[in-house]
Amino acid sequence: MPQTSPKTSVRERLLCAADRLFYNEGIRAVGIDRVLVEADAAKASLYSHFGGKDELIATYLSRRVQASRDNIDAFVADIPAAERAYRVFDFVIAWTESSDFRGCPLQHVVSELPSADHPARAVAAEQRQYLLDQFSSWSRAAGVRDVEQTAGALMVLFDGAVAAAEQDGSQRARDARWLAERLIRGG
Amino acid sequence: MPQTSPKTSVRERLLCAADRLFYNEGIRAVGIDRVLVEADAAKASLYSHFGGKDELIATYLSRRVQASRDNIDAFVADIPAAERAYRVFDFVIAWTESSDFRGCPLQHVVSELPSADHPARAVAAEQRQYLLDQFSSWSRAAGVRDVEQTAGALMVLFDGAVAAAEQDGSQRARDARWLAERLIRGG
DNA sequence: GGTTGTATATACAGACCGGTCTGTCTGTTG
DNA sequence: CAACAGACAGACCGGTCTGTATATACAACC
Numbered sequence: 001m002p003q004t005s006p007k008t009s010v011r012e013r014l015l016c017a018a019d020r021l022f023y024n025e026g027i028r029a030v031g032i033d034r035v036l037v038e039a040d041a042a043k044a045s046l047y048s049h050f051g052g053k054d055e056l057i058a059t060y061l062s063r064r065v066q067a068s069r070d071n072i073d074a075f076v077a078d079i080p081a082a083e084r085a086y087r088v089f090d091f092v093i094a095w096t097e098s099s100d101f102r103g104c105p106l107q108h109v110v111s112e113l114p115s116a117d118h119p120a121r122a123v124a125a126e127q128r129q130y131l132l133d134q135f136s137s138w139s140r141a142a143g144v145r146d147v148e149q150t151a152g153a154l155m156v157l158f159d160g161a162v163a164a165a166e167q168d169g170s171q172r173a174r175d176a177r178w179l180a181e182r183l184i185r186g187g
Numbered sequence: 188m189p190q191t192s193p194k195t196s197v198r199e200r201l202l203c204a205a206d207r208l209f210y211n212e213g214i215r216a217v218g219i220d221r222v223l224v225e226a227d228a229a230k231a232s233l234y235s236h237f238g239g240k241d242e243l244i245a246t247y248l249s250r251r252v253q254a255s256r257d258n259i260d261a262f263v264a265d266i267p268a269a270e271r272a273y274r275v276f277d278f279v280i281a282w283t284e285s286s287d288f289r290g291c292p293l294q295h296v297v298s299e300l301p302s303a304d305h306p307a308r309a310v311a312a313e314q315r316q317y318l319l320d321q322f323s324s325w326s327r328a329a330g331v332r333d334v335e336q337t338a339g340a341l342m343v344l345f346d347g348a349v350a351a352a353e354q355d356g357s358q359r360a361r362d363a364r365w366l367a368e369r370l371i372r373g374g
Numbered sequence: 375g376g377t378t379g380t381a382t383a384t385a386c387a388g389a390c391c392g393g394t395c396t397g398t399c400t401g402t403t404g
Numbered sequence: 405c406a407a408c409a410g411a412c413a414g415a416c417c418g419g420t421c422t423g424t425a426t427a428t429a430c431a432a433c434c
Contacts, residue, residue, distance in 0.1 A: 010411065026299050028215040031391055042412045043393085053392065102301065107350055111298035112213050114289060128354055152362035155355065160347020160363075167297055167315055168342065175339035176347075183366060197381065218421055229382045230423085240422065 011049045013039040018060045023105055027057055027112045057109070058119035064105045065127045072134070081141035085154055086184045088138075089161065089177030096165035096173040103166030107159070131155060142184050153183060198236045200226040205247045210292055214244055214299045244296070245306035251292045252314045259321070268328035272341055273371045275325075276348065276364030283352035283360040290353030294346070318342060329371050340370060 008016075017038035021030040032053055036043055050056040075091040076084045095101055106127055109120045135151040135158075144150045161176035195203075204225035208217040219240055223230055237243040262278040263271045282288055293314055296307045322338040322345075331337045348363035 025301055026215065028213065028299070029301075032393090033390080042414090044395085044413090045411055047393070048410085103298065107294070108298040110354055111290065111295040112215070114212055114216075124354065149362065149365060152359060153366040156344060156347035156351050156359055156363045156366065158347070159350040159354075159359075160343035160345070163294055163346040163350045164343050167311065167346075168319075172339060172343050172346075175336065176343045178336060179340040179343065179366070179370060183369070219423090220420080229384090231383090231425090232381055234423070235380085 010039070010041045010045045014041055014046055014049065014056065015059060015063065017041075018056050019063065022057065022060055023064070023108075024100075024102060027108065032056075054119055057113070058123055061105060061109050061120045061123045065123055068127075069130060081138060082143065083184075085135060085138035085142055085150075086177060086180040089157070089173065089180050092158065092161050092165075093170060093173040093177060096162065096170040101165070101170075104159070104162040107163060128155075131158065139184070144184065150183065154180060157183075197226070197228045197232045201228050201233055201236065201243065202246060202250060204228075205243055206250070209244065209247055210251070210295075211287075211289060214295065219243075241306055244300070245310055248292060248296055248307045248310045252310055255314075256317060268325060269330065270371075272322060272325035272329055272337075273364060273367040276344070276360065276367050279345065279348050279352075280357060280360040280364060283349065283357040288352070288357075291346070291349040294350060315342075318345065326371070331371065337370065341367060344370075 014035060017035050018030075021034055021038060032043070032046060035041075035056070036046060046056065050059060072088060072091060076088055079087050106124050109118075109124055113120060115121070132151055132155060135154040136147055139147045139150040139154065157176045157180050161173040164172035164175075201222060204222050205217075208221055208225060219230070219233060222228075222243070223233060233243065237246060259275060259278060263275055266274050293311050296311055300307055302308070319338055319342060322341040323334055326334045326337040326341065329337075344363045344367050348360040351359035351362075
């Protein structure tokens with residue numbers, strides 16, 4: 001997520017600032033005034049583009065989620081479908097090794113905003129469905145015996161890799177990849 | 188965590204109130220005035236027993252963590268050491284099925300308090316070490332070939348079970364148990 | 375009674391919170 | 405030129421945040 005140039009629209013500047021601050025410091029830890037200073041924007045602009053902080057949060061998460069999907073889709077594009085279920089964990093490893101990795105924004109939202117009717121929660125739920133659909137599809141392509149069970153286990157591994165890496169470092173993403181490969185290929 | 192009686196010490200009342208509110212609503216979402224009202228306590232008592240909110244948070248997490256250890260230790264006490272690594276996930280399943288389950292308090296702390304020097308973060312780090320030690324010990328007792336790799340994978344499964352269950356429900360803890368057993372017993 | 379330890383009620387300070395509003399400015403278009 | 409859209413600065417609102425300070429109350433003990 002690059003720094004914005006002066007010519008960037010105020011909406012984009014707000015979203016970039018929110019992205020940096022919310023992800024690195026926490027959603028509730030960062031008030032809108034900090035977002036505004038970081039974005040060099042006026043408060044009225046924030047309320048004009050987003051009804052309020054809640055919608056800014058939901059849009060921030062939506063963009064994070066969309067970027068994640070695009071990255072995953074691009075990563076697996078040249079990988080045979082039968083190998084994607086475990087080789088996608090190479091993507092997770094790279095992510096957890098990146099200097100700006102601080103865990104999963106979706107998990108953060110779920111932690112910080114427990115209310116099921118927060119607009120960001122719908123974004124989170126939709127991403128869960130996407131991931132499950134992918135893992136199911138890839139499990140089927142790998143020819144596993146129990147697609148539903150395997151896809152569920154892969155969801156666990158995916159979440160666990162990211163959560164554990166946030167605390168213990170990227171070795172946990174490697175651990176997850178090791179187990180995912182054993183799960184798919186046996187042995 | 189039961190309701191406190193009028194005879195309970197103010198420190199205990201504060202901790203019980205903090206426990207309920209922080210866990211259910213989020214640490215930053217709950218200000219100390221809400222803790223005080225819930226505990227029927229005066230502000231000076233809070234500052235007298237805990238230097239401030241940060242120490243209250245650290246103590247809340249420490250108690251959660253200690254309770255978790257006690258529960259796990261009690262749960263596995265009558266289980267042969269060779270079976271603990273996967274049968275501990277029955278404990279996780281029961282936890283994720285309980286009506287007051289809302290994910291892992293330790294993961295919440297890591298999400299909400301990114302600063303490594305927050306007092307609660309030391310509590311979190313110490314609990315990671317305890318879990319790794321347990322999984323290593325149980326993996327060794329199970330006779331697995333690569334103890335370190337297996338323990339790491341179990342850490343991923345543990346974290347993943349809890350994080351995924353917070354979002355998708357307790358079926359994910361069952362998925363984790365299924366994979367943990369396959370990992371330990373093969374097949 | 376006096377002393378001690380604990381807890382309380384209350385006021386305050388300064389900073390911050392999300393949101394609303396008004397007036398002004400700038401660049402673009404017809 | 406006028407009109408407009410977008411963005412801005414700044415004031416304001418009521419409320420909340422954490423922490424500090426003071427006087428008082430109460431129970432237990434000697």
